[in-house]
Amino acid sequence: VRVAVCVKHAIDEAELKVDNEGKPLLVGAVSKMSTFDKNGVEEALRLRGGSGEVVVFCVGIPDAKKTIREALAMGADRAEHIVCDPTSLDSLATSALLAAAIERSGKFDFVICSEGSSDTYTGQVPPMLAERLGLPYVGYARKVEVSGPKARVERALENSVEVVESPVPMALSVVSEINEPRYPTLIQIMQASKKPTEDLTPEALGPGGKVAGSWVLGMKAQAMERKRVVFEGTAEETAAKLVEALSNEGILPR
Amino acid sequence: MSTRVWAFSDPPEVANEVAAAANGLVNGAGGGFTMICLDKESPTLAGQEKLVLKGKGPLLGSPEAEAEALARAARQEHPDVILVGATRNGREVASRLAVKLGRPCLSEIFGVALVEGSLRGKRNAFAGKLLAEVAAQLPCIATLKVGIYPLLQPSDSKARVFDVGEVPSLTRVIERREKGSGTVDLRSSKLIVSAGRGVKKKEDLSLIEELARLLGGAVGCSRPLSSDLGWLPEEHHIGLTGVTVHPDLYLAVGISGQLQHVAGIKDSKVIAAINTDKSAPIFQASDYGVVGDLYSVLPPMIKEIRQRRGQ
Numbered sequence: 388v389r390v391a392v393c394v395k396h397a398i399d400e401a402e403l404k405v406d407n408e409g410k411p412l413l414v415g416a417v418s419k420m421s422t423f424d425k426n427g428v429e430e431a432l433r434l435r436g437g438s439g440e441v442v443v444f445c446v447g448i449p450d451a452k453k454t455i456r457e458a459l460a461m462g463a464d465r466a467e468h469i470v471c472d473p474t475s476l477d478s479l480a481t482s483a484l485l486a487a488a489i490e491r492s493g494k495f496d497f498v499i500c501s502e503g504s505s506d507t508y509t510g511q512v513p514p515m516l517a518e519r520l521g522l523p524y525v526g527y528a529r530k531v532e533v534s535g536p537k538a539r540v541e542r543a544l545e546n547s548v549e550v551v552e553s554p555v556p557m558a559l560s561v562v563s564e565i566n567e568p569r570y571p572t573l574i575q576i577m578q579a580s581k582k583p584t585e586d587l588t589p590e591a592l593g594p595g596g597k598v599a600g601s602w603v604l605g606m607k608a609q610a611m612e613r614k615r616v617v618f619e620g621t622a623e624e625t626a627a628k629l630v631e632a633l634s635n636e637g638i639l640p641r
Numbered sequence: 642m643s644t645r646v647w648a649f650s651d652p653p654e655v656a657n658e659v660a661a662a663a664n665g666l667v668n669g670a671g672g673g674f675t676m677i678c679l680d681k682e683s684p685t686l687a688g689q690e691k692l693v694l695k696g697k698g699p700l701l702g703s704p705e706a707e708a709e710a711l712a713r714a715a716r717q718e719h720p721d722v723i724l725v726g727a728t729r730n731g732r733e734v735a736s737r738l739a740v741k742l743g744r745p746c747l748s749e750i751f752g753v754a755l756v757e758g759s760l761r762g763k764r765n766a767f768a769g770k771l772l773a774e775v776a777a778q779l780p781c782i783a784t785l786k787v788g789i790y791p792l793l794q795p796s797d798s799k800a801r802v803f804d805v806g807e808v809p810s811l812t813r814v815i816e817r818r819e820k821g822s823g824t825v826d827l828r829s830s831k832l833i834v835s836a837g838r839g840v841k842k843k844e845d846l847s848l849i850e851e852l853a854r855l856l857g858g859a860v861g862c863s864r865p866l867s868s869d870l871g872w873l874p875e876e877h878h879i880g881l882t883g884v885t886v887h888p889d890l891y892l893a894v895g896i897s898g899q900l901q902h903v904a905g906i907k908d909s910k911v912i913a914a915i916n917t918d919k920s921a922p923i924f925q926a927s928d929y930g931v932v933g934d935l936y937s938v939l940p941p942m943i944k945e946i947r948q949r950r951g952q
Contacts, residue, residue, distance in 0.1 A: 509748035600745030
């Protein structure tokens with residue numbers, strides 16, 4: 388079984404700092420593998436089983452090698468790194484690059500993404516990629532069972548769960564409840580740097596280099612205006628103070 | 642120059658919210674908006690004009706088929722903007738449409754406006770830490786953040802039928818289970834008591850449930866309780882990848898307040914928190930906080946509320 392899994396090297400939202408004017412300090416910000424992509428890699432490893440190949444695909448800056456190595460440490464076999472600055476790319480452009488890279492790597496049984504990235508969380512790349520590759524697609528998968536040439540996938544929607552049958556090869560986006568991502572051991576982390584990673588340029592992939600039709604005009608810190616009143620003391624005191632405060636807000640009975 | 646806007650949603654429950662945003666767009670710019678109905682005309686949907694997309698088989702329920710149907714109609718009718726409700730199915734439909742039509746696609750935007758041949762909007766980024774202003778060149782597609790716009794009233798309107806012919810679907814839904822009937826929809830709850838990792842055992846959730854019941858509210862939770870521990874069904878999960886809520890009171894009990902969780906509660910009117918760790922980020926996101934153990938704070942809190950009610 389051959390599995391392609393896409394990962395994003397994303398700025399760590401918890402570590403991101405803003406300046407006095409509320410502008411984010413994006414240059415040099417701490418980055419990591421997008422949170423839910425770990426679930427994508429885990430599911431790819433599970434579907435690969437004992438034999439087969441998991442190939443990691445990543446569009447990102449040179450520093451994205453950290454994220455790629457983490458996926459390799461988890462157990463992926465090799466990686467293809469499309470080296471460019473993705474901040475100027477929209478989802479259409481990113482999915483075009485990924486589709487081109489996946490297509491030139493031969494046939495895959497599964498193409499896996501997580502439902503969305505932890506930085507921008509648009510969730511657009513997975514269905515765009517499936518559409519470009521012409522593969523059957525099930526989004527927001529929380530359980531995948533493969534039997535021969537078919538897969539039964541449970542997908543989680545807002546108010547319902549669907550069981551979808553799809554032929555294999557297919558593409559999937561997974562939600563975090565699908566599995567518990569493994570932690571690589573020290574030995575696996577050391578071995579990861581020996582696994583092959585191929586660097587690609589957007590130009591070599593052709594259509595991906597085109598100009599994006601949507602863009603970010605600006606970003607600023609969201610004002611979170613909260614009172615931040617904190618009560619300390621005995622349980623009885625603080626409980627009474629909290630109830631009193633909520634009563635004064637008109638939420639609880641006076 | 643008039644701008645043609647289409648409004649669409651799967652599920653149709655939030656379509657009239659998309660209609661309200663579409664209506665706002667065209668009111669400013671001249672032009673009209675068209676509500677897209679699938680399979681049959683729906684009298685509960687808003688819109689002066691409705692376009693009914695009909696295929697050989699049913700379209701609604703398969704994002705793949707829906708996107709193909711919309712693409713076929715759009716190639717004939719040339720709408721400038723296709724607004725789609727940012728539900729899980731809606732995101733897939735919009736993304737596929739973007740590829741099929743070669744149009745840019747904005748994601749989960751609000752505060753939409755037409756400016757100099759482009760569609761503009763705002764969106765949350767970095768788990769709500771930042772607010773981004775985004776734009777796409779017309780013609781374009783966008784998914785619209787739902788749960789924040791008022792609904793546009795349904796209207797009696799003329800419906801045109803567009804025959805999309807046979808639309809293939811590579812996958813097949815073999816079962817559809819509605820989630821937890823009888824559970825409260827958190828999106829419309831006015832009061833939510835939410836549990837996090839501070840709760841030590843599943844049985845102890847009864848304390849949270851008791852308080853929620855007393856206040857006539859609903860029970861929510863942070864991601865670990867639903868996704869990792871499975872103590873509550875996934876529809877109780879509030880946060881970036883779960884439900885976004887905007888109650889009058891959000892009471893976070895034993896929740897540390899990771900960004901992903903706070904992203905789902907930002908729009909609450911009042912946020913209160915109970916947590917043992919004084920430095921927990923939830924206190925930064927709260928109006929009122931109690932530093933204390935939920936096991937010792939909740940019982941006197943319940944007693945206090947009962948007393949005030951004369952119970």
